[in-house]
Amino acid sequence: MEGTVLKRIRGYTKALSITLWVVIFAFIGTTFLVWGFRSASGPGGETGSIAAVEGEQIPYAEYQQAYQRQYRQYQEKLGEKFDEKILEQLNLKGQVVEGLIGRRLLLHEARRLGIVISSDELVAEITTMPAFSDATGFNRARYLQTLQSARLTPEKFEEGLREDLLLRKVEEWVKGGVHLLPDEAWEAFRFNRASIKAEYIVFSDPKAQQTAIQNVVGLAKDKKPWEEIVRTSGLKPLVSASFAWDRDLPQIPDQERFKETALAMERGAISPIVQGAKVSYILRVIERKDPDPAEFEREKAQFSLGLLGRKREQVFADWIRQARARAKVKIETANL
Template sequence: MRSYTKALSVTLWLVIFAFIGTTFLVWGFRSASGPGGLDPIAAVEGEKIPYAEYQQAYQRKYRQYQESLGDKFDEKILERLNLKAQVVEGLIGRRLLLHEARRLGIVISPDELAAEITAIPAFSDATGFKQDRYIRALQSVRLTPEKFEEGLREDLLIRKVEEWVKGAVHLLPDEAREAFRFNRASVKVEYMLFSDPKVQQATIQKVAGLAKDKKPWEEIVKASGLKPLISDFFSWNRDLPQVPDQERFKEASLAMERGAISQVIQGPKASYLLRVIDRKDPGPADFEREQAQFSNGLLGRKREQVFADWVHQVRGRAKVKIETANL
């Protein structure tokens, strides 16, 4: 981004996109040109989203998939990904976050906006920000400063909302240590595989009841009529080729102590009941060595999950109407 060239009209969007990087990035342009430009595709708390804005966002998303997939790009892939719904939900999500920003009283001051603009390398030379370069750069992509700054202000509001939510999330005492133990452990299990849950439903219910009543493993196995399988030691990083639903299986296994018997684990392809035969946990020295990096990563993932859940809740209680006929 530091080597500003004559090809600015081609690269400016990539520069701005990389610099802003918000969750629901659509730039806030309100152009109503083109077919269907005045027809709303949705309304969020009474605020309409025009078709033109949806069309621009759809084209950007389309190009992203086209560039990332290269020769493998196919229109049918977009149908499977339900690209239209992705774009509409992205636009709705953006509006919802802007509504939340107003509700929370979050604002962007003129100084904050100016600082963000002057920090974009495309608008500066070796001596710093240049107003004429800023104007020419926007003109090259047919944007007025007012339009650009409107979109940028919205992006900063969304960023502030995200920071507000994530800033309230912290790790609980010993949360990192327990997560490290779970993540770095390895276990060996004995398990029953129900490869056809529909046909084996009666048996599954029987063993589930015995497990719930904390009956001995041998009694549960006898009631199942199955021969248990025994795994080697495995961890998150080691695959289990003989297990169709590895993620669910590992998640249940690694969370259990030695000798514990699970409830019935239902995966997309099969069901399981298992007992942990043995367990190896990482030592204190392993945690101390990786504590800082692991804790930072865990906190980041926790904040992302909390933010995603919060957005989902906001979406659930909002008044949203999608005009499917206009898409």
């Protein structure tokens, strides 16, 4: 049963149709802005669904509203440069569908984990929203008036908000279990600030050079000298300029993979084969200059905080992908 406070917030209002979710959520900035928004009915009497997640249908009307909202956002952002061909290149339809699927998946995971939002939590969220407050704090009349302006009933608004809070709680639950290992901040700082020079062999046509690559791989695994690896490759090694993570290496195709590999290596170490989209490499670090530990100590707190945030985002994204992979999802492509 809902608490007395929540009932007082709602008051007594007549039922209103649901057509302008985006108005309210533009005010309060909830996860509806990421995943899309829900509606009990769609424009034009559209029927059918665009997908099902664990047997739960995603109505076409919900997809249509989410698509239109994203469409308008691109229009506003691009202005005169807006072209519908850009939306096709971005696969906007697919993005919207996956967003709605992702929302359903997280709600499903919340139920599986037993995560709930109490009436007290819902009341606390509503009563701290600036859109519903005046100089003295939460204003019930303003709350009802704002909802009425958006043609929302309190029940429908609170239903959507409760789901938003569930999504937030699931995210917090996943991220809350992620922490930095004892030396992780220093190793990341070292990776980002080190200066490296590498000697490398380029396999410009990996498919045609598979035999040479396999021979080199075997020598590298057996920890043979670099000079023997070079002779076996039959190729002339090249030497890079000194570089750090943020320095461009225009002469090296697939440089992100190249830098990522080299910066994780110690001086004198030989890499495994680095497979890029265009070429493959094997490389040896010939010079390495690490950052001053005193510099790390000065920046440790702020750097660690940023690193932890990125790690939590990555873990959460991986967790969602895993949930997506094991879920029963069916997309009705004919309805898009």
